[in-house]
Amino acid sequence: MRKIPATVVTGFLGAGKTTLIRHLLENAGGRRIALVINEFGDLGVDGDLLKGCGVETCREEDVVELTNGCICCTVADDFIPTMEKLIERADRLDHIVIETSGLALPQPLVAAFNWPEVKARVTVDGVVTVIDAAAVRAGRFAHDEDKLAEQRASDASLDHDDPLEELFEDQIRAADLLVLNKCDLLDAAAIAAVRATIADSSGDRLPAIVEASQGRLPADVLLGLGAGTEDLIASRRSHHEIEHEGGEPHDHDDFESFVAEFGAIRDLAAFEAALRDTIRRHDILRVKGFASVEGKPMRLVVQAVGERIATYYDRRLTPGEDGRSALVVIGLHDRIEDGEAAIADALRAAAGIPAAQAAE
Numbered sequence: 001m002r003k004i005p006a007t008v009v010t011g012f013l014g015a016g017k018t019t020l021i022r023h024l025l026e027n028a029g030g031r032r033i034a035l036v037i038n039e040f041g042d043l044g045v046d047g048d049l050l051k052g053c054g055v056e057t058c059r060e061e062d063v064v065e066l067t068n069g070c071i072c073c074t075v076a077d078d079f080i081p082t083m084e085k086l087i088e089r090a091d092r093l094d095h096i097v098i099e100t101s102g103l104a105l106p107q108p109l110v111a112a113f114n115w116p117e118v119k120a121r122v123t124v125d126g127v128v129t130v131i132d133a134a135a136v137r138a139g140r141f142a143h144d145e146d147k148l149a150e151q152r153a154s155d156a157s158l159d160h161d162d163p164l165e166e167l168f169e170d171q172i173r174a175a176d177l178l179v180l181n182k183c184d185l186l187d188a189a190a191i192a193a194v195r196a197t198i199a200d201s202s203g204d205r206l207p208a209i210v211e212a213s214q215g216r217l218p219a220d221v222l223l224g225l226g227a228g229t230e231d232l233i234a235s236r237r238s239h240h241e242i243e244h245e246g247g248e249p250h251d252h253d254d255f256e257s258f259v260a261e262f263g264a265i266r267d268l269a270a271f272e273a274a275l276r277d278t279i280r281r282h283d284i285l286r287v288k289g290f291a292s293v294e295g296k297p298m299r300l301v302v303q304a305v306g307e308r309i310a311t312y313y314d315r316r317l318t319p320g321e322d323g324r325s326a327l328v329v330i331g332l333h334d335r336i337e338d339g340e341a342a343i344a345d346a347l348r349a350a351a352g353i354p355a356a357q358a359a360e
């Protein structure tokens with residue numbers, strides 16, 4: 001019996017996974033693709049954006065959202081039952097695409113394809129790791145020696161390295177194909193420097209690299225790798241697996257997310273400026289969600305990756321959405337934990353909502 005090929009799309013927060021998948025769906029060449037989407041943060045933004053893509057071959061029932069935490073930690077509870085349901089409709093499917101959360105370790109997810117029920121019917125066509133070339137160039141994943149030395153001085157038991165750097169390496173080392181995305185933001189010399197950084201981080205096996213902007217790659221480049229990664233993944237171990245040979249479960253304690261809710265934004269330009277300032281002050285990694293803007297009947301999509309902010313209107317607001325805004329905020333635990341109330345207040349103030357109203 002033919003096994004259904006499954007592609008795992010991974011990569012750090014905001015690297016461009018959803019953008020790449022959306023382009024893939026729009027250019028799928030008639031392939032019937034089921035999507036499994038996992039997000040860190042409770043708002044289901046990616047699923048909403050992909051369901052609304054309007055592509056005929058991508059119907060609402062083809063998109064499964066897994067929101068009970070990071071897919072790599074909830075494999076047995078969420079992922080396996082989802083795969084079993086998809087296997088039941090195998091005759092109506094050409095391909096499965098799984099978008100992991102930006103914080104996921106791909107290794108445990110790929111290993112789950114070796115569960116007998118799944119292995120008999122599905123094979124991992126490839127792990128595609130999307131990389132934000134501009135963020136790499138800006139040093140986002142580079143080892144901050146000073147910061148680590150400072151942390152170790154205050155906590156001698158500190159046993160792990162920079163969480164951003166480790167995730168970056170783990171996601172690269174799990175890959176069959178690396179997509180160097182956001183190349184539109186860099187010149188040739190900067191792209192060459194990013195390639196060198198990746199080569200340094202990739203260990204003894206450098207996966208193939210393709211450059212992209214806005215995730216625009218032909219479906220034939222992304223699908224049909226035929227890697228059978230479930231049989232290879234044991235040799236692509238993550239930092240966590242190497243450090244905890246005994247099988248201690250990993251977690252995402254290094255990161256924190258919450259949803260900030262507030263009313264309609266009064267002045268969009270002022271909001272963006274204040275959001276950028278808040279991101280900078282709290283070193284926030286990712287903000288995304290939907291907002292209302294006073295006097296506008298359209299829904300505003302808000303996307304921030306580090307200090308790079310993009311907003312656009314995507315569709316009419318429903319009556320229940322009008323006047324409401326909700327944004328997921330994700331950052332390093334140490335930077336977000338104490339700042340949650342301050343960040344939420346700053347976003348309310350940025351929207352132009354008076355303190356009295358915010359307190360109601």
Ligand SMILES: Nc1nc2c(ncn2[C@@H]2O[C@H](COP(=O)(O)OP(=O)(O)OP(=O)(O)O)[C@@H](O)[C@H]2O)c(=O)[nH]1
Pocket residue numbers: 011012013014015016017018019020046101102181182183184185212213214215286288303304305310
């Ligand atoms: N300039 C530029 N922006 C991009 C590119 N690809 C994606 N973006 C933008 O980057 C932001 C994040 O893109 P997403 O596709 O949502 O990233 P993601 O990896 O799915 O994000 P998470 O699921 O939150 O981890 C959005 O504002 C995109 O429009 C690119 O190639 N160039």
